[in-house]
Amino acid sequence: MSDIIDEIIAKKGFLLADGATGTNLFNLGLEAGDPPEFWNVDEPDKIRSLYQGSVDSGCDLFLTNSFGGNASRLKLHNSEDRAYELSLAASKLGREVADKSGREILVAGSIGPTGDIMGDAGWLSHNEAVQMFQVTAQGLMDGGADLIWVETISSPEEFIAASEAIENINAPWVGTMSFDTAGRTMMGVTSHDMSNLVKKMKYAPIGFGANCGVGASDLLRTVLGLNENADRPIIAKGNAGIPKYVDGHIHYDGTPEVMAEYAVLARACGATIIGGCCGTMPAHLKAMRRALDNYEVRDVPSLSEISKALGPFSSETDGTGDGPKPARVRRGQRR
Amino acid sequence: MSDEQDIILADLSDEELTLQMHDDLYDGMKEEIEESVNILLGRGWMPYDVLTKALVEGMRIVGIDFRDGILFVPEVLLAANAMKGGMAILKPLLAETGAPRLGNMLIGTVKGDIHDIGKNLVTMMMEGAGFEVKDLGINNPVENYVQELEDGEYDILGMSALLTTTMPYMKVVIDTMVEKGMRDDYVVLVGGAPLNEEFGKAIGADAYCRDAAVAVETAKEFMAKKHNQLSM
Numbered sequence: 001m002s003d004i005i006d007e008i009i010a011k012k013g014f015l016l017a018d019g020a021t022g023t024n025l026f027n028l029g030l031e032a033g034d035p036p037e038f039w040n041v042d043e044p045d046k047i048r049s050l051y052q053g054s055v056d057s058g059c060d061l062f063l064t065n066s067f068g069g070n071a072s073r074l075k076l077h078n079s080e081d082r083a084y085e086l087s088l089a090a091s092k093l094g095r096e097v098a099d100k101s102g103r104e105i106l107v108a109g110s111i112g113p114t115g116d117i118m119g120d121a122g123w124l125s126h127n128e129a130v131q132m133f134q135v136t137a138q139g140l141m142d143g144g145a146d147l148i149w150v151e152t153i154s155s156p157e158e159f160i161a162a163s164e165a166i167e168n169i170n171a172p173w174v175g176t177m178s179f180d181t182a183g184r185t186m187m188g189v190t191s192h193d194m195s196n197l198v199k200k201m202k203y204a205p206i207g208f209g210a211n212c213g214v215g216a217s218d219l220l221r222t223v224l225g226l227n228e229n230a231d232r233p234i235i236a237k238g239n240a241g242i243p244k245y246v247d248g249h250i251h252y253d254g255t256p257e258v259m260a261e262y263a264v265l266a267r268a269c270g271a272t273i274i275g276g277c278c279g280t281m282p283a284h285l286k287a288m289r290r291a292l293d294n295y296e297v298r299d300v301p302s303l304s305e306i307s308k309a310l311g312p313f314s315s316e317t318d319g320t321g322d323g324p325k326p327a328r329v330r331r332g333q334r335r
Numbered sequence: 336m337s338d339e340q341d342i343i344l345a346d347l348s349d350e351e352l353t354l355q356m357h358d359d360l361y362d363g364m365k366e367e368i369e370e371s372v373n374i375l376l377g378r379g380w381m382p383y384d385v386l387t388k389a390l391v392e393g394m395r396i397v398g399i400d401f402r403d404g405i406l407f408v409p410e411v412l413l414a415a416n417a418m419k420g421g422m423a424i425l426k427p428l429l430a431e432t433g434a435p436r437l438g439n440m441l442i443g444t445v446k447g448d449i450h451d452i453g454k455n456l457v458t459m460m461m462e463g464a465g466f467e468v469k470d471l472g473i474n475n476p477v478e479n480y481v482q483e484l485e486d487g488e489y490d491i492l493g494m495s496a497l498l499t500t501t502m503p504y505m506k507v508v509i510d511t512m513v514e515k516g517m518r519d520d521y522v523v524l525v526g527g528a529p530l531n532e533e534f535g536k537a538i539g540a541d542a543y544c545r546d547a548a549v550a551v552e553t554a555k556e557f558m559a560k561k562h563n564q565l566s567m
Contacts, residue, residue: 022498026500031447033446033447033448033449033474033501035449068449073449076449076451076472076473076474077449115450115451115452117408117412117455119409120363120409120413121363121408121409121410121411121412121413121416122412154408155409180528181404181407182404184404184407186407186408186452187407187408187409188406188407188408188409188410243499243528243529251499252499315404319404
């Protein structure tokens with residue numbers, strides 16, 4: 001299976017992944033508060049139309065509507081027993097749309113975080129997490145997904161649990177983390193930490209990278225960090241700008257032109273699987289497709305070139321680099 | 336760990352022990368915190384002083400380093416857990432001695448929004464700072480907030496939203512509180528990734544809190560103001 005991704009990348013030099021799921025579903029009438037995964041069963045035509053939007057925009061791969069399709073998230077809607085059913089439905093619809101497209105399109109079964117905290121300070125055990133992820137992953141693969149895409153993860157423990165679940169069912173996978181806290185994930189993982197983690201993993205993803213987070217500039221800084229010692233395809237899946245509150249309503253400020261520029265810069269930074277996240281609509285994807293199809297090899301951009309093109313970084317550093325790191329002046333009696 | 340000699344907590348002076356507790360909170364050492372709390376109580380400290388000078392002050396330092404990107408969520412959770420260990424010892428004593436309470440907070444994600452990690456972090460940090468927190472969970476219609484505020488004894492209302500589509504609902508809650516004449520009885524704090532200060536002001540909240548550490552600092556400021564007003 002890693003061959004399929006490699007083949008597309010070898011042929012075109014890159015692979016265009018999809019954009020936003022939530023933003024698109026709200027436009028299709030999803031009521032805020034309702035779990036999007038229910039629509040895989042209740043409103044299949046709308047989910048088909050979500051997927052079709054990615055296909056029609058020229059994507060080579062799209063993610064299934066199953067981000068919250070794990071028992072822990074579904075429990076919030078008293079539906080923890082529906083993880084398999086809803087994931088299966090999500091990827092069945094995806095397979096159907098992809099097969100009708102008449103070209104090669106990969107269906108990536110989306111697995112989002114449990115929302116629970118793992119590790120020393122948390123309460124979700126490794127085994128519980130593995131079990132939960134496995135049910136969702138099994139549903140996705142049984143429904144016809146080509147691979148699993150684990151996304152928006154912030155803790156290494158959860159990333160590892162997902163990998164073990166996917167290993168148990170022998171599926172190929174890619175994984176992205178969300179670097180939203182001064183260049184790190186919420187749990188403090190830097191881009192270098194993630195590269196090192198992936199290298200050490202027993203059942204490693206065939207591609208890895210960053211999704212969501214803060215703005216496009218931050219995401220590309222992360223990609224640069226990931227690329228420093230990467231031995232497999234890198235994924236960039238950034239938001240279409242930053243949500244802004246203007247005249248009583250809220251919108252993402254990234255235009256299709258900005259996202260096209262982001263896509264080109266992502267490729268120059270070393271990413272070969274490129275897509276959007278929150279706020280990324282078909283119009284953005286079409287612009288990204290055009291820009292990437294016309295890509296001409298260019299130098300790796302500097303941080304200042306990135307911020308000039310896509311806006312300022314949310315923090316001065318991202319926890320990598322050699323500069324002095326912030327640290328507490330400790331009395332130093334323990335540890 | 337360290338090749339330094341073990342620290343005998345009971346041998347430390349009050350001042351050294353307090354500083355040591357700040358370090359131990361920072362390192363999330365629950366058992367050591369519990370031991371130190373008992374030592375200070377044994378030396379005749381008032382429970383309220385143990386709470387504020389040792390625990391709350393230690394968590395304040397943790398909060399600053401969280402805000403500044405030196406500590407991250409896992410370390411902060413361990414610190415909060417250690418704090419809770421100390422708090423469990425102090426709680427009954429604080430009630431007995433009639434110590435002033437730091438404050439009670441009601442928190443919940445607004446209607447239409449099913450995100451809860453940010454809210455959960457705020458809850459843990461607030462509890463870590465010594466506040467009592469009641470968590471309403473996700474997807475709360477205005478009735479939930481109003482009912483609970485009327486039934487309980489709260490100082491602060493915290494609302495969270497992670498979606499651009501659900502942020503505006505915070506205004507519905509605040510407007511309802513105004514209609515019912517109860518808005519001024521509470522400090523209203525709002526938070527969530529897509530929010531900003533401007534939005535907080537626009538909907539009539541008292542403050543927008545960028546992260547859990549800021550939420551704690553802001554809550555403490557408002558409670559201090561409230562106490563000052565009461566004693567005037």
